[in-house]
Each structure stands twice: as C-alpha cells, then as structure tokens.
Amino acid sequence: MSPEQSLVRLDRRTVLKASLLAGGGLALEALIPLPASAWDAAAGKSSAAAQLSAFVSIAADGTVTIVSKNPEIGQGVKTSLPMMVADELDCDWSQVRIEQADVDQRRYGEQSAGGSTATPKNWLPMRQTGAAARAMLVQAAAQRWQVNAAELTTARGRIFHTASGRSLGYGEVASAAAALTPPDLSSVALKEPGQFTIIGRPVVGVDSARIVKGQPVFGADTRLPGMLYAIYEVAPAHGGRLVKANIEAARRSPGVRYVVPIIGNGDHDEGLADGVAIVATNWWLANQARTKLTVDWDLSAAKGHSSSVYRANADAAITAGTGTDLRVDGDPAATLAGAAKRVAARYDYPFLAHAAMEPQNCTARYREGRLEIWAPSQTPQRGLETLRKALGIAPDTVTLHLTRAGGGFGRRLMNDYMVQVAAIAKAIPGVPIQLLWSREDDLRRDYYRPAGWHSFEAGIGANGELSAFTDHFVTFGDGKTTARAAGLNLAMPPAGLIPHLRYRQSMMPTVVTTGALRAPGSNALCFASQSFLDEVAAAAGTDLPHFMLGLLGPRREVAAPGGGVTFDTGRARDVIEKVVQTSRWAQSPSQAHRARGFAFYFSHRGYFAEVVEASVAGDEVAAHKVWVAGDVGSQIVNPMGAENQVRGAVIDGLAQALTGQAVEFVDGVAQQSNFDDYRLARIPMTPEIEIAWVRSDKPPTGLGEPALPPVIPALTNAIFAATGTRIRSLPIRLKSA
C-alpha cells in the first residue's frame, strides 16, 4: 500500500508560505489548487471554488494551532482533518488547539460540508502540510545543534538527537523555523501507515467537552449585546406570495419591537420568500405574536400540488409508458421478450424532511453598510452568492462567521434562513437579529427529499442470470431538467453490469422545493432497486448476496456515464462476502416471523453491504440487529467518529422506513409539522449494530453518507423473508394480520 495514494495530488501551483507567528513561533499556510471538474461532475454541482488550504502554527510554548475551515455539522470534520495535520507534524494531540475559521474564499478556498468529500479531498494535502512543518522544525533544530537533519528524530512534539542525547520541544525552534524556506510540499516525506500515532486512533470530538457542559457552540446559541429575536412568517403553501398584511395587532403584542413585511425577489427556490418578520425581545414573544397577524396570501400557484395528484400523475405516466430514455444498453425489449422468466414490480417513496434537531436559524447585524453574519450553514460561500442575488449585497461587505450546526443532513446546503435574516437586519440597521424558525416552520419549509416512482422489469436467462433490466422512473422537473436531487443515477446497478438495460424517465412540475438529503439519490434508489433485485434473485432461485456476486462478476472497474466515479466490482464483492461472513448469513434465524435481509450499495465513493435481522408481529416491525461491512479505503481516520457515522446512518435509514416518515402535500401545504406527525427514531427501536471495515488499498473516502442506503432494502427484504410480504412503498405500513 502506498501512503501517497490520494484523490487529490499537489502540483506545482501549490503555494506554501511560512511566517513568524505573533508572539514567536512558526505559522505555515498551504494553498492548494484543486482540479474541480471531477468532483463537481460527481457531486452534480456546476462549479465550485477550486482551492484547498491548510493552516498550522506552532507557538513558542509548543502549542499547535490548526485551523478548521469547513463547517462542522456533526460529521466530525473539525476533529478528523486536524488529526491528519497533527499526525504528520508528529506532535501530541493534547498540544493541539483547533480554531474555527471564518468564511473567506480567498484565504481558505472551498469551505463546505456535503457529499462526503472532505476526507478524500484533504487526506494528502493536510498530511503534507503537517509533514512540511515538521521538516522545517527539524531543519531549525539541526542548524542550532550543527548536526545533519537526517540524524534527528521526532516524537510527541519533541526533536531528538540520539547520538548526543539532546532534545528540545517544537516551540523552542518554532521562531527559527519561520525564517527557513519551506520545502517543496509534494516531496516532503510522509509516514508509512504503521507509523501513525493519531490517525486511526479513537479521538474525542474537539467540541464535545463544551457540549456536555451546555456551553454555547451552536448557531442558535449566538448572543450579542442588544440582540433581538425574530420569526419569519411565510405563506402556508409553497410558492405563495404576500398580497396584504395587517400588522398593527402584532406590533402591539408584548415584547414586540418591529414587524416588517418583506417582499422577496420572486425566486421561490433559492431566493428570498415573501414574508412578515416579527422582532421581539424574546423569541417566544415574537412567536406568540404570529397569531395576531392577518395576512392575505396568494396561494394560487400551489393549487393542485397535492401528493394524491402527484401519485395519480406518476401512475398515468407509467401506464402510458411515455418518457425519455436516458440510458439504453443493447436491446432490452427483445431480451425481455426472450427471457426464461420475467419479473415486474412498481416501487415508490415519499417526500422526506431533514428535521435536524436545531431548527434553521441565523444571526445578523447590519451597520454602516456592512453585514456581519453568524451562520450554521453547510455552504456558507454559496450563501454569500445567494445574498448577492436576492438582496444585492456585495460579498466583500459581509463578514461571515461559521458556527457549529445542530445537524445538517443536507438541509443546510441551502441558505434561505441566511437571506431572510439579512433582509430583516437590513431593515433594522444597528440591531443584531437572531432569526429562529419554529419546528413547524422547519418541517413546512424544507428542501424535501423528492418523492419518486419506479416501474421495474427484469428478465432472467436460462442459467438464472439477469439478462435484461428496465426502469421507468417518474420524478419532478420542469420537463427539461429534474428538480434538485430528483435525478436518476444512470450508473445505478445493475447498469454497467449487464448488456441489456433501459433507464427511462418522466417528470412532472412541482412547487415544492426539493433538495439533497443524506446520501441524496442513493437513499431512495437503493431501496427501490435492491428491493426489486431481491425479488429477481428469489425468482432466479437464489438469494440477493449470491445473485449480486454473480452479477458483479470478475474484479474490474466499471466506468460511470458522464465521467462519474468509477465502480470497483472487486471492492463490492469484498464487502458483500464480508457481511455474509460476519452475519453468518447461511445460518439465518429459524424463529417464525423473524428473518434477515441483505442489500448492497455504492455511493459517495463508499462500498457498503448490510444485513438486517427483523421480526414482524402483527403490523409491528422490529429491527434487532444490523451487520455492516464497509470499504472507505485504506485508513479509518478517526474510528470514534467513523463508527458513530455508520450507526447514525443505520438508525436514520431504519427510521425512514419504520416510523412512518413522509411529508404529504395538499395544494402545496405540507401536512406534517412537528415530531408527533413526523416521527424520528427513538431509543427503544435501536438495534445492535456490528461494523466490520474492509480495508482496501484505496485512498480514504468519506463516511457521512454511504452507510445509509443499504439498510432500508436490507430491512424490507428481511420483512419479505419473515412474512412473504413485499414492501414496495415507503414508509412501511403493514396491515394487521
């Protein structure tokens, strides 16, 4: 295995700058141009800031400060990226302080959280920067002692000259090191994996100690002198416009200081929605005053945008067979016609909300032409762009501080709350404003995981092999492009694995705003396709893991259409074989109404195979144990955080299927509004979760998403095995026997 393997390589344009730290010490910054195109194509993004950065400093007292530039939303990046720097610097983790960077594209390059990309992008650059700082400290010590740098060793933040028995701490030579010319970043020596002292060890999150004491770290914890609290009342239906607002009664409500009707920019997707801001001395008082508002909304745009209508449209499109063929390989129609057996089924899934525990919020102060913002955003730089478009605020007049976010799951990729608070703060210059959405606001104005409908058909050949596969997918879009996160992944297995295949798509318009939910696309497509393939496997007289192994065939790389991420059938085989082994798949439970199901998926560069053992009693389903086998490359950076991401993903997926999660719309109005009608997993339903890592020799990749998709079809396939009932629609609703 080569430690240099990485998805990002440094080139000659990399800039490494050393300077003397104020108060003495070495400050080192690396600016690393990043070839953006491959990432953007894979992430479905248009274009992004194509630069990475790393900042590390060593003070005279030996304290190491590492800048964390990306948003922390619970994925652990504020801990795991600095671990990469610190390990190669060869310091002790207890010496390290983490500093959260403000948003500054020129200084920090891309600052975002999404798509499980931070680990693969930063794996090499972060380590090289740490190694460069170490090399400079060693060089400075060699000069002081008048010895050859090759004679020196380092450990836990100290430099040793064994021959003479001398040693010193990094801080003692940090100022001298600042005067040296930095080495060529691409040629600094990196550790062999066996030499890691921090990477691969369980490290507690850098904010955890503050969180257990209730100290302020989250966006909604921001408190500024003279701050007032705001709600923003928007139209009940998506796409609604403000016609007339009577604000007098609300203005007279206790504690209310300002009531501000705001006409948005007409962009109902990513712009500023029309609304009425109520600003008070206390958030509860602002929220209470909502009931005193009398607002006329024009809701005509949302008429007919109801879940029942969407369902009927989808059925009609599937029955008519109309749509656009997005991928046709070989001759699927003829192959189906000649198949020994044919299997057909329809699958569907609902709109889902993100429901992060911290409702959307943002704090802002506008004074003297400048805006200062405190935001729990996953894409703060995109937020600046949204501010420019919606409000005409120049990005260089904004100071944007990143706060920890109480969950993201993709919701905070959007910055609607940032635009709203900016509009309110601009209307009330000089006064800091904290906008906080109620839970009801949060569930009714989400960028929902879009609902979708699939009509599958498969042909089984004479030898029990999958001979042809077709999917007619009905989704949302304007007829030309699909709505956000509503597209079909044309690399979805079995594409690329069989010669005869067709992926057809129809779309219908929606006023409902849609967006990425953890493992976007995959969280739904995996349920539908792996549940259907379980049906096909059964018809072929085998089980899904063995059917998948047959389908995958020999170890090889399968290219994805459009330059997407290559699929490695060998890595897929390995995780499937691993989970078959760890779960003792061959010895499934013999109790009545208790059984196991399996599923596999590849998303966000991670390979995951999962087995769920579930039981069914009447209409109650319980998941008892989940076995996970995952391959995210050669190295788990922080096992403490990594296992948490996998457990969280498993519970998240089970909740989507088991707790009745679905957002239904009637004329554009979301019918769910709080945790009584949009239920999350609770502790009693938590299964035992056993995780096995398959360590391939590939570069490390991210874990925020890829463990989620397989757990849902593994559960639905377990329910079939236990009861003979196929679950073809989410959420799971079993009728009492």
Place this chain on the structure above:
Amino acid sequence: MPYRLNINGVTREVDVPPQMPLLWVLRDELGLVGTKYGCGKGLCGACTVHVDGAAQRSCQLPVGRVGNARIHTIEHIGTTAIGARLQEAWLKIDVMQCGYCQAGQIMSACALLGHTTKPSIDQINSAMAGNLCRCGCYNRIRSAIRIAAGMQDEESSRVA
C-alpha cells in the same frame, strides 16, 4: 410579571408574562443557552431541565408555575456527582455527533440514575424514550449511561 427564580442555586429575577415557558426565560432572558429548543411541544426532550430533581420539559412549563422550585440546567449538572460521572462517560466514548440534543439527554439520564442506580437496558429505553437524537447516537447513549452507573458495557471495552 416579576418573578424570582431559583436557578442553579442562584436567585434570578425576570419580568415576563406568566405563560412564557421556562425554556425561553432561560435562553433569552438569562442567557443560559445550554437548554435547547427543538419542538416547543414536549415531543423531543432537547429542553429537559430538573425541577426539584425531576426531569421536566422546560418548553411545557410556564414560568408562572415554577414558584419556589429549584431549577437545575445542563450548565450546573457537572457539580453533582451523577452529572459529573455522566459527562465523563459521555466524553469517554464520545457519544455525540451534532451534539444539539445532548444536554437534554444528559439531564434525562441524570434523573434516571438519581432513582435507579443500575438501570437495565429496558429501564434506560423507557427513561430516555422522550429524548430524540436525530443523529442516532442511541447505542452510545445507552452505553454511556451504563458506564456512568459503573456497569460493564460493550462500548467501553471497545473504545477504551
């Protein structure tokens, strides 16, 4: 209405309407932001505080009904023996992901260990069922409670 409240052992004076939930007195009047807003309906447990030692949802407790009750919040819980043990256990296995719900989780766990020193998994499930964790840290919440209670747990042997 003026109120004198006993919060974390200190008398605090506020002037707010009697219907204002204690949550918003803590967060927006007194600056004690460790207690979190999650749902406003007593469904998620993020706002859990102790009222005379019992776990209560502060979003459902009007300040006018607090009276002389002793209120304790997450900011204070580390000064109690059980609270300190829970915080230590929480950090030992790094329970949290986003962390937003954890103050409420710890407050509920603290009330549980106050009356059940060695809770079974069923007792933990029952006492903690009102506290949502969207990140799904439930396995580790169970483990941390058992570690704080001085009980053997799979997670402690795995991560230590």
